[in-house]
Amino acid sequence: xxxxxxxxxxxxxxxxxxxxxxxxxxxxxxxxxxxxxxxxxxxxxxxxxxxxxxxxxxxxxxxxxxxxxxxxxxxxxxxxxxxxxxxxxxxxxxxxxxxxxxxxxxxxxxxxxxxxxxxxxxxxxxxxxxxxxxxxxxxxxxxxxxxxxxxxxxxxxxxxxxxxxxxxxxxxxxxxxxxxxxxxxxxxxxxxxxxxxxxxxxxxxxxxxxxxxxxxxxxxxxxxxxxxxxxxxxxxxxxxxxxxxxxxxxxxxxxxxxxxxxxxxxxxxxxxxxxxxxxxxxxxxxxxxxxxxxxxxxxxxxxxxxxxxxxxxxxxxxxxxxxxxxxxxxxxxxxxxx
DNA sequence: CATCGATGTTGAG
DNA sequence: TCAACCTCGATGG
Numbered sequence: 001x002x003x004x005x006x007x008x009x010x011x012x013x014x015x016x017x018x019x020x021x022x023x024x025x026x027x028x029x030x031x032x033x034x035x036x037x038x039x040x041x042x043x044x045x046x047x048x049x050x051x052x053x054x055x056x057x058x059x060x061x062x063x064x065x066x067x068x069x070x071x072x073x074x075x076x077x078x079x080x081x082x083x084x085x086x087x088x089x090x091x092x093x094x095x096x097x098x099x100x101x102x103x104x105x106x107x108x109x110x111x112x113x114x115x116x117x118x119x120x121x122x123x124x125x126x127x128x129x130x131x132x133x134x135x136x137x138x139x140x141x142x143x144x145x146x147x148x149x150x151x152x153x154x155x156x157x158x159x160x161x162x163x164x165x166x167x168x169x170x171x172x173x174x175x176x177x178x179x180x181x182x183x184x185x186x187x188x189x190x191x192x193x194x195x196x197x198x199x200x201x202x203x204x205x206x207x208x209x210x211x212x213x214x215x216x217x218x219x220x221x222x223x224x225x226x227x228x229x230x231x232x233x234x235x236x237x238x239x240x241x242x243x244x245x246x247x248x249x250x251x252x253x254x255x256x257x258x259x260x261x262x263x264x265x266x267x268x269x270x271x272x273x274x275x276x277x278x279x280x281x282x283x284x285x286x287x288x289x290x291x292x293x294x295x296x297x298x299x300x301x302x303x304x305x306x307x308x309x310x311x312x313x314x315x316x317x318x319x320x321x322x323x324x325x326x327x328x329x330x331x332x333x334x335x336x337x338x
Numbered sequence: 339c340a341t342c343g344a345t346g347t348t349g350a351g
Numbered sequence: 352t353c354a355a356c357c358t359c360g361a362t363g364g
Contacts, residue, residue: 052346068346069358070343071357158358328346
C-alpha cells in the first residue's frame with residue numbers, strides 16, 4: 001500500500017470531486033452489498049485521512065472507513081466542473097489509479113503515458129478502462145468533459161465498492177478494511193492512532209510521538225512502523241527516515257535522547273508534506289541536478305537505502321544491509337547508522 | 339504462462 | 352511468529 005502521503009491525496013480527491021454530491025453506492029463484487037445499501041443515495045459530507053486510514057462521511061452521520069492494506073487501490077474516472085487551478089494544470093482524467101500496487105512506477109513513464117492519453121482524448125474520445133497509470137501529480141487535477149462519453153465505465157475485476165456521482169466514479173478494490181461506522185466508532189479508531197502531521201498541530205504531534213517512544217524498550221525501527229506511535233509511516237519512509245537521521249534501527253526508544261525523537265517527528269512532517277505535494281516518496285532532497293534526474297529516471301536511484309541491499313551506501317560505500325524484522329524488510333547502512 | 343513479492347494489518351497459535 | 356487477506360506488476364520459463 002501507499003504510505004500516508006497517498007492516502008491524504010486520495011482523501012483530497014474525494015473532497016474535491018465527491019463531497020457535496022449524492023452518491024450511488026454499490027458493490028459490483030458483492031462482498032460489500034450490505035454496506036453499499038446503507039450508503040446508497042446519501043450525500044457525501046466529508047473526507048479525511050488519518051495516517052493510512054481514510055474516512056468518508058455520508059449524511060446522517062454514517063462513515064465509510066477504508067484501509068487499503070498492502071495492495072488495495074482506488075480507481076477514479078469521470079469528469080467534474082473545472083476550476084482555474086485544474087485548467088492551468090492542463091487537467092484531464094479519463095481514468096486514473098491512485099495508490100495501487102506501485103504508484104511511483106507511473107512517474108517513470110509520465111511523459112509518454114500523458115502523451116498517449118492526450119492523443120486518445122483528441123482522436124477517439126475518452127479512454128474507457130485502459131490501464132493508463134498517470135503520475136499522481138497529474139491525476140490530482142485530471143479531468144475533462146470528454147471523459148463523460150461512455151460514463152460511467154463498466155467495473156472491471158473485483159470492485160468491492162463503487163461510489164458514483166453524476167460526473168465522477170471511484171472504484172475500490174482489494175482493501176484490507178472497508179466498513180460502515182458511526183461517528184463514535186470512527187473516533188475510537190482515530191483515538192488509537194498516533195499523531196499525523198497533517199491532522200495534529202505540529203507541536204502537539206511532536207509531544208505525542210515523543211511520549212509514545214520515550215522509555216520504550218523497543219527498537220526505533222519497529223516503533224516507527226507502529227501506527228499507534230506515529231501515523232502514516234510505512235516501510236519506505238521508515239528506512240529513509242532512519243537513514244536521514246543516521247540512526248541504527250535497533251536503537252531502543254529508551255536509548256534515544258528527546259531531541260533525536262523530536263528531530264524524527266520534524267523530518268516526518270517535512271517528508272509527508274513533500275509526498276502529498278508531489279505524489280512521490282521523495283526522500284533524497286538536497287541532491288544536485290544530476291542526482292535529481294537520476295532519481296526520477298530510475299527507481300533504484302530514488303532512495304538512500306530502501307531496496308538497496310548489497311549496494312554501496314551513497315555516502316560511505318558500505319554495503320546496505322537487509323534484515324527481516326516483524327515480517328518486514330528493514331534496510332540500513334551499518335556504517336552510517338550507528 | 340506460472341510464480342513471486344509488495345509502500346499493511348489482523349488474528350490464530 | 353506466521354499465515355491469511357486479495358490484487359497486480361514484475362520476473363522467469
